[in-house]
Amino acid sequence: MVKIPAFEVEQWMDRYENTPGVLNIAETCCSSISIDQLVQFNSDQQSNAHPLIDFSKPMTYGPIRGSDELRRNIVAMYNEDVDTRTAVAPLSTENVIVTQGAISANHLVFYSLVGPGDHVICVLPTYQQLYSIPESLGAEVSLWKLRPENGYIPDVAELDTSIRDNTKMIVINNPNNPTGATIPKEVLAKIIDIAQKHGIIVLSDEVYRPLFHSLEPGNIPPSALGLGYPKVVVTSSMSKSWALAGIRVGWVASLDASIIETIASARDYTTISVSQLDDQVARYALSASVRPQLLARNISLAKENIQLLEQFIQDHSNVCSWVKPTAGTTAFVQFKDKKGAPVDDEAFCKDVLDKTKVMFLPGSRCFGYGQASSFDGFVRIGYVNETEILRQALEKLGSYLVDNLE
Structure with a gap:
């Protein structure tokens, strides 16, 4: 047990x-x-004449990995962040799996990729799921403590000395819960460089992205997906920054096809598809005319x-x-x-x-x-x-x- x-x-x-x-x-x-409030944000007045949810649509399971339209809208957000000088390729719908919230997304990543004998490094403080779940799966977890005197920015030197031969994953949370701190781009890039040097997966929980309210535009870091390392996995959802927790829609995204397929295979045991009603609301909210x-x-x-x-x-x-x-x-x-x-x-x-x-x-x-x-x-x-x-x-x-x- x-x-x-x-x-x-x-x-x-x-x-x-x-x-x-x-x-x-x-x-x-x-x-x-x-x-009712959501539809008021639509800048396309003509589309407001049409219902957000198509009630004539049969309520089948629907697309297993999420509708193409929802995944296209998710992809569009991340591709805005891609550094074309370093990215291996732009994100596509094949790189995204829709889940029941970010909590399901995170669980699937650990369940699929981490097990006994693995070592995981996770920032602290952060959402407890990000260290308790890998530990429950038999992995050894090292906590990478964020300090107020450093503005809760991770100390990359500490990370470098924490790497072991069996380190499988580095877990970050950007922006951070509970501190509200943001990992700057230059620090994020160093984390990615260390991970790439050792072939380690990076899980970046970005559920509070893109709610950057106290940074100048030039200081806003990209998603970890945008820094050109295929073994980055990001998770997010409609709950926090998008004010739609009740629809229970999240996602996993990665440029590494093998990681996505491994997660998709594990997902078969936990979720057939998300609610088709929820999918319709999420893709509407993330559309170019509403987002x-x-x-x-x-x-x-x-x-x-x-x-x-x-x-x-x-x-x-x-x-x-x-x-x-x-x-x-x-x-x-x-x-x-x-x-x-x-x-x-x-x-x-x-x-x-x-x-x-x-x-x-x-x-x-x-x-x-x-x-x-x-x-x-x-x-x-x-x-x-x-x-x-x-x-x-x-x-x-x-x-x-x-x-x-x-």
């Missing part, structure tokens, strides 16, 4: 997010939109809300601090008591929820992976929800800090 540890983030969310009257700033998706407006809405919301959170951090700088996120939807904030010691973040989260109805996640429990003092006092805050919800939550949290910490 495979032993899988409790998925702390998901269990915390499940336990507390339905608390009556909760002000949920633990949520990691851009404020979710309805289908730019939808992304602009989400980036605008992120820019407005991060200003509120930044002001809150400044106003309470005697008890909290952060490395300001450059992308994504989450921030990793440390709280300290009157003496300057990190708070017990789990007890802190529970007490804040009990007294104010404001909900966020404890860092040491959900991202520390059992390492003592790794992220003591840290909480993850999701700030790209409705602005008024964030405003109310921060007001209540500010009053709590005055009464209990300051």
